Amino acid sequence: MEIVRVNKVKKVYQMGELSFTALCGVDLVVRTGEFLALAGPSGSGKTTLLNLIGCLDHPTTGEIFLEEESIANLSPDQLADLRKKKLGFIFQSFNLIPVLTAFENVEYPLIINKVKPAERRKRVSKILSEVGLGDKLTNFPHQLSGGQQQRVSIARALVHQPALVLADEPTANLDSQTGQEIVSLMQQLNQDQGVSFIFATHDQRIIERAARVVNLVDGKIA
Numbered sequence: 001m002e003i004v005r006v007n008k009v010k011k012v013y014q015m016g017e018l019s020f021t022a023l024c025g026v027d028l029v030v031r032t033g034e035f036l037a038l039a040g041p042s043g044s045g046k047t048t049l050l051n052l053i054g055c056l057d058h059p060t061t062g063e064i065f066l067e068e069e070s071i072a073n074l075s076p077d078q079l080a081d082l083r084k085k086k087l088g089f090i091f092q093s094f095n096l097i098p099v100l101t102a103f104e105n106v107e108y109p110l111i112i113n114k115v116k117p118a119e120r121r122k123r124v125s126k127i128l129s130e131v132g133l134g135d136k137l138t139n140f141p142h143q144l145s146g147g148q149q150q151r152v153s154i155a156r157a158l159v160h161q162p163a164l165v166l167a168d169e170p171t172a173n174l175d176s177q178t179g180q181e182i183v184s185l186m187q188q189l190n191q192d193q194g195v196s197f198i199f200a201t202h203d204q205r206i207i208e209r210a211a212r213v214v215n216l217v218d219g220k221i222a
């Protein structure tokens, strides 16, 4: 099955009188279960494309389909619902909530999805031990290393069993050894749970680990 279809997508950012075309006619199909790297130089449009696929922004022209359904005519509420049920996000800067423990950060998407407390405890404990943090449940983000914080954010992205995880430079703030470990973890979760991954990166060693690489250059797929 197709998880994502990007059809002739153009994105123009408008800044007062000035405009900038960040994507100019991108076509891309991602199949369910893929582990796909989005590569390309700084400014080539990787984050722009991830934001469009993640329903965080709208294309200027063209259309995006998630699981073969167009997202063009969904209301803001329907988009929010789709994001919280079907998508997981991993960011360069981890974006954990500083006043919540590792456990509570991972529990949060389940609360939003109205999962019952007993089921939440079971799922949060399970995924945190899968990412190797079974002994850090009560640590706050500042009591964790960068790699451990990114593991928490991977657990948070996956705990509600999304169909697709979007990761924007997930290893950029990590040393190269830890970055490799984080990619291995994502790869393992991709294989074990069948979750599709699209991740943007400039890191050549990480690009080499992807099953498929899509190169963006000046807003076009090269």
Ligand SMILES: Nc1ncnc2c1ncn2[C@@H]1O[C@H](COP(=O)(O)OP(=O)(O)OP(=O)(O)O)[C@@H](O)[C@H]1O
Binding pocket: 013, 014, 015, 020, 021, 022, 040, 041, 042, 043, 044, 045, 046, 047, 048, 049, 202
């Ligand atoms: N909100 C915005 N308003 C105006 N221009 C923007 C906006 N967001 C991005 N751009 C421009 O669009 C282009 C693509 O940006 P984007 O963030 O998608 O690149 P990127 O490939 O993710 O780069 P990097 O590797 O540095 O993260 C850049 O030239 C950027 O300056």
Ligand SMILES: [Mg+2]
Binding pocket: 046, 047, 048, 168, 200
């Ligand atoms: Mg970017």
